[in-house]
């Protein structure tokens with residue numbers, strides 16, 4: 001293992017500032033810590049910097065200033081560190097088709113751990129566990145493109161879980177799901193024993209899954225508090241272009 005320091009923090013983002021090559025500053029000194037096992041929602045209007053921040057977590061972007069640590073490991077651009085960081089940070093993209101490209105569900109889930117060198121029974125166990133965690137074991141031999149969108153999203157989650165990540169990062173996990181698939185995915189995510197960072201515009205979903213929410217706006221963290229407190233603050237929500245669906249009242 002490369003310089004692993006045992007820590008109770010899955011994520012430790014300190015003073016991250018990032019300017020895109022065209023000079024646009026998308027992050028202005030972001031601090032964010034996520035203790036291991038917590039579930040945190042990352043909220044904010046379009047253009048707030050949420051994607052930019054997520055791309056720092058697995059080293060796709062390197063901060064102009066500041067630092068990112070994942071499970072104690074500093075994210076640096078050298079190859080060995082990046083490989084370990086990408087195993088630790090499992091990103092589930094909004095479109096599952098970005099993550100599923102092999103003939104069967106089981107092969108897609110095996111792809112990541114096989115790349116880590118797992119073989120035989122050890123690999124089979126990883127695949128079985130990940131598919132069971134998302135309730136997709138019975139679909140293991142099917143072609144991903146023949147599954148429903150909700151099922152494909154669950155398989156995309158499994159491909160990441162099979163890597164035994166330190167933190168699962170979900171980009172808009174409830175988008176394009178019907179009410180039943182949305183609820184089923186929430187139940188699955190709530191039962192996973194992993195740290196979770198969920199980027200979402202779906203405030204009821206944040207309330208359902210995450211005790212804590214962070215609002216990013218204009219490249220700055222403008223609120224970090226219990227989700228129910230944030231969602232109960234109409235002035236704060238309006239100031240940051242966040243809206244609850246009509247008739248929704250946050251319930252403890």
Ligand SMILES: Nc1ncnc2c1ncn2[C@@H]1O[C@H](COP(=O)(O)OP(=O)(O)OP(=O)(O)O)[C@@H](O)[C@H]1O
Nearest residue numbers: 020022024026044045046047048049050051052053
């Ligand atoms: N490649 C780029 N070059 C220059 N500016 C960029 C680039 N990508 C994003 N930006 C800018 O950085 C800011 C943050 O964008 P980002 O995509 O991180 O926001 P976001 O919160 O994820 O938005 P959304 O909710 O719409 O996905 C925006 O002002 C955006 O225009």
